[in-house]
Amino acid sequence: MSTIRGARERARIEITAAIKDEARRQLAAEGAAKLSLRAVARELGMVSSALYRYFPSRDDLLTALIIDAYDAVGEAAEKAARGEAGAPALPHPARWLAVACAVRDWALAHPHEYALIFGSPVPGYTAPQDTVGPASRVGQVLIGVVRDAYLADGLAVPPQSAELRTEGARMAADLAADLPPAVAVALVAAWAQLFGLISFELFGQFNRVVEAREQLFRHAVHELGRSVGLPAGRPAGAGGAGG
């Protein structure tokens, strides 16, 4: 009996994965707004009503894709923050850069999933609570890198804005109680700005403007690291000292 259940569950997992794969293919071809359970079913040789055994509605399928995407980019960021297995730990500015580059690499490799989570909202769809956790993973990684730097060497705490005293304290308490509020504020801003760089590249705003996109990205991310208080990893003009 347990083997039967095991087989059934294995089949269920496989079919669920196949549905999501096909849905991702449609995401790329037609966009999230036109994601249709019927088309997915047709492509899979199933009948549309059968899909409802796996996803109770189109929105639930969308939610699953969104969570998968957040988890994938979050995992890429976490892996980059850990560094290579046997290798010595990178200095903190280099880890910051590695995380950002990992996010960008994932985005370039999965542009439609990136657009799903960081692009325009899907009309008529509102994300449920389940997406909140996965959505915060990249941010948590960035916080972790800065926290490590703070505990190890301290930070050049960025200037505090008087207007943001209350909100800064609230955000710090929510996100990273052990960091100075000014650092928490700078981190949230850097987080949004990091994705601004990626979105502009991915969504075509850099067309006819920026050619050396990776170099610009690395440079800007390095400066973003400084904006949250990290030390300058590769001093300007030192001729590629870092790594």
Next chain:
Amino acid sequence: MSTIRGARERARIEITAAIKDEARRQLAAEGAAKLSLRAVARELGMVSSALYRYFPSRDDLLTALIIDAYDAVGEAAEKAARGEAGAPALPHPARWLAVACAVRDWALAHPHEYALIFGSPVPGYTAPQDTVGPASRVGQVLIGVVRDAYLADGLAVPPQSAELRTEGARMAADLAADLPPAVAVALVAAWAQLFGLISFELFGQFNRVVEAREQLFRHAVHELGRSVGLPAGRPAGAGGAGG
């Protein structure tokens, strides 16, 4: 004869505007991917084929909406950069902030048009050349503010990255030949990061994370101004000296 032509042209302009208005309404309701010529025609009491007198295809209608949106946000930025008619010119950091806030205000007032131009690309649509000019207006305004500051008081030229020497020179030559390449590089990064802040707010990434969004935005934009070399307009901790 000229009055007849005048009347025709007036009617043509009015109908064209009505089509775009209705299309914008559908943009808000269903998203750009589902913009339908037939639905626009139906809502206007016209027959779908009649629309082809005004827009040769659905994509051309989309292009017109995109250009209108770029022009609207560009005009808002230009107006903010000019300042109020009789008033004395603002100091450069305040102008920088005013431009950014004008862009954000426009985005908050027109979220769907913002998503059309700065959100996910519309599947199956590629923007023609005509959009390039309007798309650059906000960037031109930012360049102009920094150029004025440079010519008046000079700038704290940001650190130059060795990797970006060639690309920085190219971008400076393309965008602002009179500015130091390091400033041009910082400007392009700041431009993307500015829209990262707005997109995160508009697309819901700040939900449950940031509450005082305008304050955070103003603070981050002020720091972005410093990243391109503008002086600190309102020194941190000085208790609202600027205005």
Next chain:
DNA sequence: GTCTATAACGAGATAGAC
């Protein structure tokens, strides 16, 4: 020349009866 309306095409979605 300028416009609108009718009709049609091929493709695809959708609802409901079976």
Next chain:
DNA sequence: GTCTATCTCGTTATAGAC
């Protein structure tokens, strides 16, 4: 699960009003 009748869509050809 299947089949069918009825929708939608973008687009074109054509005819006629002004």
